[in-house]
Amino acid sequence: MPKSNFFDESSISETGNWNVAADYSRLKIMKQLYLADEYEIISTFGFSDFLDELNAEVEIDILKIRGFKRLIKSLIMIINNSIFAIKKRAERPINSFEKRIKPLLENYS
DSSP states (O other): OOOOOSSOGGGBOTTSOBOOHHHHIIIIIIHHHHHHHHHHHHHHHSOSSHHHHHTOOSOHHHHHHHHHHHHHHHHHHHHHHHGGGSOGGGTOTHHHHHHHHHHHHHHTO
């Protein structure tokens, strides 16, 4: 019977370090990008699903504001989680985006 490995050795680099970049970007960046799309739909229509919108007994404006708050927070998280990928000499222009986005969240508190 062949020896079974407890873990997948393909995720370990030659130096013995775990390669976590793919998992990190999938969890911290790609998931937030997906959620940002969902929150954009909610902030526009009040619901992410058309049938829920038709059967709604809740004020849509409140749901739109909550969706907008989540969209802004998600964008801030995407910025913060992807800063590491920007070269230092590029002066990190992404910081200016965060400075422009944060006041939007304060207006809807």
